[in-house]
Amino acid sequence: MRRDYIPTGSIIHQLDPRVKFFGFLMLTLICVLWEDPLLLLGLIVVQGIITRMARLPLKLLWAALAPGLPILILIFILNFFLYQEPEGSLFLGYAWPAMFGHGPGLPVYLETLVFSIALVFRFSVILTAAMLLTVCTAPTEMALGFVRLGAPAEFGMAISTAISYIPVLFSQITGVLEAQQARGWKGASTKNPLKRVASYFPVLIPTLFRSVASAELMAAALLSRGFGYDLKRRTYLRATKFGRKDVIGTLMVAGALAVGFAVFFMGLTEFTLTVNLIKGL
Amino acid sequence: MAIVRFDNFSFQYRDSERPAVANLDLGIQEGQIVLITGASGAGKTSACLAMNGLIPQLYRGEMKGKVILHEEVDNKTYPVYALSRICGLLFQDPDAQLVAPTVRDEIAFGPENYCMPPDEIRARIDELVDLTRLHRYLDRNPHYLSGGEKQACALAATLAMSPNVLVLDEPTSNIDPIGTTVVFDLLRKLVKDFNLTIVIVEHKLEELMELVDRLVVLDQGRVVLDGNPREVLEQVEQLVELGLSLPQVTLLMARLRERGFPVPGLPATTKEAVSMMKDMLPDPGRTRRAAQAIEFPFEPAPRVNGEVVVKVEGLRHTYDDGTEALKGIDLEIRRGEFVGILGQNGSGKTTLVKHLNGLLRPSAGRLWVMGKDTSGMTIAELAAHVGYVFQDPDAQIFKSKVFEEIAYGPKNLGLPKEEIDARVREAAEAMQITSLLGRNPFFLSKGEKQRVAVASVLSMKPEMVVLDEPTTGQDQRGSHEIMDLAKALNQEGKTVIVITHSMALAAEYCERIVVLKGGTLLLDSPVRETFAAVDILKESALKPPQLMLFAQQLSEYGLPGGFRTVEEAVEYFVRLKEALV
Numbered sequence: 001m002r003r004d005y006i007p008t009g010s011i012i013h014q015l016d017p018r019v020k021f022f023g024f025l026m027l028t029l030i031c032v033l034w035e036d037p038l039l040l041l042g043l044i045v046v047q048g049i050i051t052r053m054a055r056l057p058l059k060l061l062w063a064a065l066a067p068g069l070p071i072l073i074l075i076f077i078l079n080f081f082l083y084q085e086p087e088g089s090l091f092l093g094y095a096w097p098a099m100f101g102h103g104p105g106l107p108v109y110l111e112t113l114v115f116s117i118a119l120v121f122r123f124s125v126i127l128t129a130a131m132l133l134t135v136c137t138a139p140t141e142m143a144l145g146f147v148r149l150g151a152p153a154e155f156g157m158a159i160s161t162a163i164s165y166i167p168v169l170f171s172q173i174t175g176v177l178e179a180q181q182a183r184g185w186k187g188a189s190t191k192n193p194l195k196r197v198a199s200y201f202p203v204l205i206p207t208l209f210r211s212v213a214s215a216e217l218m219a220a221a222l223l224s225r226g227f228g229y230d231l232k233r234r235t236y237l238r239a240t241k242f243g244r245k246d247v248i249g250t251l252m253v254a255g256a257l258a259v260g261f262a263v264f265f266m267g268l269t270e271f272t273l274t275v276n277l278i279k280g281l
Numbered sequence: 282m283a284i285v286r287f288d289n290f291s292f293q294y295r296d297s298e299r300p301a302v303a304n305l306d307l308g309i310q311e312g313q314i315v316l317i318t319g320a321s322g323a324g325k326t327s328a329c330l331a332m333n334g335l336i337p338q339l340y341r342g343e344m345k346g347k348v349i350l351h352e353e354v355d356n357k358t359y360p361v362y363a364l365s366r367i368c369g370l371l372f373q374d375p376d377a378q379l380v381a382p383t384v385r386d387e388i389a390f391g392p393e394n395y396c397m398p399p400d401e402i403r404a405r406i407d408e409l410v411d412l413t414r415l416h417r418y419l420d421r422n423p424h425y426l427s428g429g430e431k432q433a434c435a436l437a438a439t440l441a442m443s444p445n446v447l448v449l450d451e452p453t454s455n456i457d458p459i460g461t462t463v464v465f466d467l468l469r470k471l472v473k474d475f476n477l478t479i480v481i482v483e484h485k486l487e488e489l490m491e492l493v494d495r496l497v498v499l500d501q502g503r504v505v506l507d508g509n510p511r512e513v514l515e516q517v518e519q520l521v522e523l524g525l526s527l528p529q530v531t532l533l534m535a536r537l538r539e540r541g542f543p544v545p546g547l548p549a550t551t552k553e554a555v556s557m558m559k560d561m562l563p564d565p566g567r568t569r570r571a572a573q574a575i576e577f578p579f580e581p582a583p584r585v586n587g588e589v590v591v592k593v594e595g596l597r598h599t600y601d602d603g604t605e606a607l608k609g610i611d612l613e614i615r616r617g618e619f620v621g622i623l624g625q626n627g628s629g630k631t632t633l634v635k636h637l638n639g640l641l642r643p644s645a646g647r648l649w650v651m652g653k654d655t656s657g658m659t660i661a662e663l664a665a666h667v668g669y670v671f672q673d674p675d676a677q678i679f680k681s682k683v684f685e686e687i688a689y690g691p692k693n694l695g696l697p698k699e700e701i702d703a704r705v706r707e708a709a710e711a712m713q714i715t716s717l718l719g720r721n722p723f724f725l726s727k728g729e730k731q732r733v734a735v736a737s738v739l740s741m742k743p744e745m746v747v748l749d750e751p752t753t754g755q756d757q758r759g760s761h762e763i764m765d766l767a768k769a770l771n772q773e774g775k776t777v778i779v780i781t782h783s784m785a786l787a788a789e790y791c792e793r794i795v796v797l798k799g800g801t802l803l804l805d806s807p808v809r810e811t812f813a814a815v816d817i818l819k820e821s822a823l824k825p826p827q828l829m830l831f832a833q834q835l836s837e838y839g840l841p842g843g844f845r846t847v848e849e850a851v852e853y854f855v856r857l858k859e860a861l862v
Contacts, residue, residue, distance in 0.1 A: 184693025
């Protein structure tokens with residue numbers, strides 16, 4: 001999944017991080033409530049609109065889903081085995097025909113099919129929502145959002161520093177791997193779990209050692225740049241006033257959430273909506 | 282009034298056996314540009330860390346005496362964040378000091394901590410990216426920038442706090458030549474346009490002599506020389522004794538003076554040295570005639586006619602992210618050669634050599650090691666032929682005994698115990714670390730760790746040894762020790778391939794130089810020819826060593842294309858003088 005911040009300066013990017021957290025939460029919550037694939041498809045369309053409002057290409061949605069695709073497919077297939085179809089479900093046929101003297105396997109019902117699609121849509125919406133949040137919110141804004149929600153300034157600093165440090169950690173691990181391979185290290189070659197762990201020591205130990213060494217240097221760097229001077233009055237470059245657009249944004253998200261709940265309580269969100277539509281045809 | 286004053290200051294780290302700084306007395310006046318130099322372990326970094334209170338507040342140990350800023354603020358009672366408003370500190374490691382996810386946030390970090398209103402921070406960011414030319418990278422993670430850009434970003438972030446004193450601790454030791462130029466150019470601008478007191482710790486005297494107005498030399502935690510840079514430079518013998526890296530032309534003129542040449546004063550730059558030499562030599566015509574009588578080079582070029590150990594044909598490599606690192610390389614290396622691979626970062630040097638032991642595989646083209654096509658060979662198989670020594674020994678050390686560390690490679694080769702023991706001892710002997718075999722490698726010095734790293738590759742008895750930037754971050758003495766080890770290995774018959782950024786070391790040690798640029802082979806020639814090909818080198822933004830430039834600028838006098846070492850140049854001029862009589 002693409003997780004890097006892409007600044008476009010759009011209205012979505014300008015929103016207060018708390019509004020964006022709230023929006024993310026709203027989408028996730030509705031996803032949990034709703035079970036009907038048609039309605040969930042509506043959510044995906046809404047995400048498409050948000051993406052365009054953020055002045056980002058729609059193919060980003062696909063980029064968010066592509067790496068998770070194998071898992072989505074697995075969820076889809078497993079659901080046929082795990083889902084207990086309700087009484088009176090519409091039998092569609094068998095997943096595979098009779099073979100080698102065995103009877104045909106796995107009955108497929110319309111209800112199961114629809115529910116499985118809905119499940120895949122739910123996960124897609126959550127993955128996409130997470131992608132939209134990270135692409136539209138700078139890591140420091142994210143940190144600031146947490147601080148504004150009551151987390152200590154140290155916590156915010158730790159988050160943004162950790163995010164910034166990912167590429168360094170990655171290249172350090174690669175460096176250690178290569179150095180050990182150059183001395184004939186071949187990685188795990190046994191199935192014994194204890195021995196497997198032990199076979200990674202040549203990589204783990206230097207990586208840890210270097211991380212500890214860099215942690216001390218980083219502490220020195222943070223102090224040298226004045227961290228801790230006055231955490232209560234500390235300013236934030238990306239601090240924005242909770243302005244009119246944030247109020248409007250919050251209201252819109254709250255409205256959407258209310259609609260989501262209303263639809264849920266009206267009983268429209270059960271997957272029966274789509275099932276009945278299909279059966280009606 | 283001293284803006285920073287060390288008053289009989291001593292400090293000993295908690296885990297250390299001897300003081301890092303001992304009875305240091307040093308006052309830095311407002312507005313001064315001070316260069317502090319000294320060999321590794323002279324106490325330079327510790328002095329820097331004491332200036333903003335990291336010593337003794339973060340780094341614990343025993344401190345004596347005082348460090349006082351502005352004659353009233355001492356480094357023990359005021360917290361680091363308060364002292365850092367006076368002394369802004371730039372560290373050597375470009376990665377460890379970058380703490381924010383974007384360049385913009387990096388520069389803002391200090392001002393935010395000091396509660397500056399966001400509008401003012403924005404104005405300051407604009408100003409500082411103008412200075413450092415980081416416009417394009419404002420929203421990028423600083424860790425993705427090149428070494429020089431990282432240091433420029435860290436410098437902008439430090440300047441953003443508006444310190445009175447800027448303290449730079451070896452800002453160019455871990456970066457490539459282009460990055461070094463970026464940092465020094467910035468420094469030049471700061472000296473000219475900003476009203477700052479600057480303390481810079483560096484090994485590279487050559488580039489800084491013109492810039493600073495005071496040179497302080499530390500040794501074992503004490504000031505041994507202090508004064509006008511030119512006057513300090515006159516103490517050549519003492520500086521050499523201390524293991525410092527002097528400009529080559531300075532050393533040359535000092536040696537010539539000893540041999541009776543009428544050298545008026547010691548030069549620091551090539552230009553000064555050239556005009557000085559012109560004054561000493563008779564007219565070009567006469568000198569040229571005398572020079573013709575001298576047989577140069579003194580030593581015959583080494584004849585390499587061993588078999589081909591590496592053959593590369595049309596090698597291309599494209600990384601997963603689409604970067605074309607190698608765009609078709611053809612190369613042959615013979616047994617017993619000493620090859621230097623030069624080029625800027627990103628030119629493909631490391632990508633090329635990582636193919637030799639299979640860490641990378643060709644995207645196109647073919648590669649033979651010891652006559653065998655590498656495509657069917659595993660890294661472990663290749664590792665027995667090609668020993669690869671990485672720049673940072675900490676990337677590989679993981680055993681609690683030096684012996685075990687060196688034995689790790691042969692064990693992976695599946696050798697019997699007696700053979701492993703014999704190889705460990707042999708490798709340790711070659712690296713002169715037999716006495717360390719029982720020690721814990723984690724607690725050794727950087728230089729000792731490096732020897733352990735080389736030994737742990739030698740114990741696999743490879744025909745070839747690849748050293749990837751072995752001298753980065755080392756002082757003059759350390760660099761020569763490592764290169765001398767490489768030379769010894771070469772004389773024992775091993776093929777040696779060194780990737781380096783140090784032109785002077787390449788000129789001195791390598792017999793053949795391969796220059797890469799943008800993934801293509803720009804030049805492949807015997808070392809003397811390489812450095813004479815000034816135009817080609819310019820294309821790859823590599824600067825030949827002073828002695829090479831010096832000789833070339835005197836070519837109308839019939840001097841050879843360049844000298845590889847100061848000793849060689851001295852010998853030449855002594856003979857020339859005799860020939861002129």
